[in-house]
Amino acid sequence: MSHKDTGASVGAGMSRRDVLKYSLGTAIGVTLLGMNAQIVMAQGEQVLKVAHPAFDQDWSPLRGGGPPYRWNSAWHAAPMYFDQAGEIHPYICVAWNPNADNTEWTFMVNPDAKFSDGSPITAADIKGSWELSAMPASKNQRISQVLGGVVGYTDVTGGTGTEISGITAPDATTVVVKLAAADPIFFMRVANHIAPIVKVAQARGADGAEVQDWYMPQNGVVVSGPFKPTSIDLDAGKLVFEVNENFFGTKPKLSRIEITSVEDNVTATQLLKSGEFNAHTELVTSTIVADLGKEFADGPLIPTSQHFWFNASRAPMDDPKVRQALIMAVNRDDLFKASFPDGPHVKADQILNSVPGAEDSGFVPFPYDPEAAKKLLAESTYGGPERLPKLLFVGISGPAIEAAAQFIAEQWRQNLGITAVDMKPQQDAYAGPDQNAVQIFRDDVGTRVPDAASYLLGSIASTSGNAQGKLGNYKNDAIDALLAEASALPANDPARVTKAQDAQKLFHDDYMFIPWYSQTMSRWANANVAGMEKNLDWQVAAPWDISIS
Known part of the structure; x- marks a missing residue:
């Protein structure tokens, strides 16, 4: 499916990427002429403006890697999560317990957990999300790190089945996982956004595979995290997320997150220095500290x-x-x-x-x-x-x-x-x-x-x-x-x-x-941005805590 911008047409002979690069170059030129670019915010709003290093054409949260993966925690919740200090916290699941020999784990779902449409997040959604992430067509890069030891996992990854037999949901708030061998740290393996919890009724088709473009706003995407996408223009490399008013966790401090593709590292650095952007998805340069300061690059x-x-x-x-x-x-x-x-x-x-x-x-x-x-x-x-x-x-x-x-x-x-x-x-x-x-x-x-x-x-x-x-x-x-x-x-x-x-x-x-x-794990954010600390899963640990002074 092609995703076309519904806004003004571009100039003759210019691609949307050319127009965006021209616009970004103009912004830099204005800054160099002495005009200080500022983050434009309506009164009472806080908008995080992010430079993204690629024109990614796939923002499904089920891929388990790539630059878009860095933002999974903004719009999808995980069973549990690690903070930047390596401490584990409950999220969709509030309890997890093994049997005596660590071959079976039971997870209890938070009864208050719900999706952005107000419907409850159930054990069936967790089971289905994990199975969907393991489907070959999902091409999840790291799903084996999460579910590789689960009984029946290879049936799904090998294409002979659509259900992982070792994962069951005996009721709406209980998930039971049977392992092929003892794993005392299995609970840690699921505490990440490699296989985030999605609304299975929307994201998974009758054949068990992922529904194409289910995550796009125009398709009425339902999310489990603190923000929901209100606009995704893949041709222009622009995404906008706003607060999920039905988020079951802490109310976000930001009003909006705007992500814009800026492929060139030099351009991105200049835009961050000028204040046109105040965060980056993943800026890796030899001079990052000299260019943007120790705090921008600092992290655990x-x-x-x-x-x-x-x-x-x-x-x-x-x-x-x-x-x-x-x-x-x-x-x-x-x-x-x-x-x-x-x-x-x-x-x-x-x-x-x-x-x-x-x-x-x-x-x-x-x-x-x-x-x-x-x-x-x-x-x-x-x-x-x-x-x-x-x-x-x-x-x-x-x-x-x-x-x-x-x-x-x-x-x-x-x-x-x-x-x-x-x-x-x-x-x-x-x-x-x-x-x-x-x-x-x-x-x-x-x-x-x-x-x-x-x-x-x-x-x-x-x-x-x-x-x-x-x-x-x-x-x-x-x-x-x-x-x-x-x-x-x-x-x-x-x-x-x-x-x-x-x-x-x-x-x-x-x-x-x-x-x-x-x-x-760098913050990749200017000094006036707080709460951008990331965890060992490359995710902003608590995106609801991001704020701009």
Whole structure:
């Protein structure tokens, strides 16, 4: 379905994107002439004006990722949620309890929870929302992190069914979930917006799949969160959200949220500095602190880290000595300075961060030793730089990422004599069989729960997407065994942490990545905006608390 603007027509020969860029450029020009742009608000109103980094054509809250995902909490509620300090809070569900062996969990629905049309949010809506998010056609990027351990989950993701047998709703306020194996922290897995709760009668068709464009205002969208969309113009890259008057939680302080697509980082930065916008969806530049101030970029460290991963199934990464040489030839202190000289992120030496066990894991940082790296490359089956195939990076998008990748390539040139290096921005273009053409993937790994075992299960276990894809079907049986043992232990058992730490040490010795940084979840908001703190789920934890002074 095409979404056409009903407003004034654009100039001849100009696309809507061209018109928007022209308008934004004009705004900057006016500012540079000395006129201070201000946030225009009617008396008594507070309007959050957000610059969004892409012209996204899909704003369904069921995708589990992408820039639009950053705003899920504004218009959809979750069963529970984590705040910025990592503390869990009730939301749609007010209680959750396991059975004796942690293989079954019971969730109780808040009897006051209701949708924007005033109808109650029921256990059937939770069950249906989870199943809808697991349907293959929904293309939810991270639903396995939420429901992967539930009995019957693969029937839906595999396309043989539309219902997850392990999820039942015995009455309107009770959801029961049966797991294939004990999971003491399952309650943490559902406390996020990866699979938010939607009105199933509206969002799900008779075939069990998602109804096209159900989330658009012109289709009478019903929401569960504090704000509801009143206008979505995908062609113009403009969305407007206003207060959901039937929200069952705290009344929002904002009157409206306006989201406008601004693709260029430089343009977005200037508009934020001028006051034309006062927040951003995800601004990642090397000079973010210098440009917009420490408070704009500040935030808590979350259990997410960015690294350069080696595809061990692709030459020359099939030789461990080549991998070790490539790692030891990079001065990672300078790598971090080249990409984020003023922060806000923190240099990483390991995968784990911001979870129990990360501080004293026993992980020995990879050393910077150019001479040892040269020796290792000479001892490898390739014998030296002249026999190496071209090294291809993907995921090199954005100024800070480009700066980091170029620094690595220059270190390899200076210290190892490697000159055949190429870089591409998009990872999606190398999915499936073509992925084997890539040796280095830049990407993040992390967890939505504060747990070391879960972090590594999604990063280095052979069952993880990271291991199967970016690491070239990497498998270390000892690592898999340790993480399986750890995940079955109670959340407060110290052995859960130590087994995860031991698994990470084993991964260290396989030389599979160049560590880069541990991620700060920035506010991405000017100093006059309060309540923009985000959680480990990349969501504004309490969007009803956002205010503008």
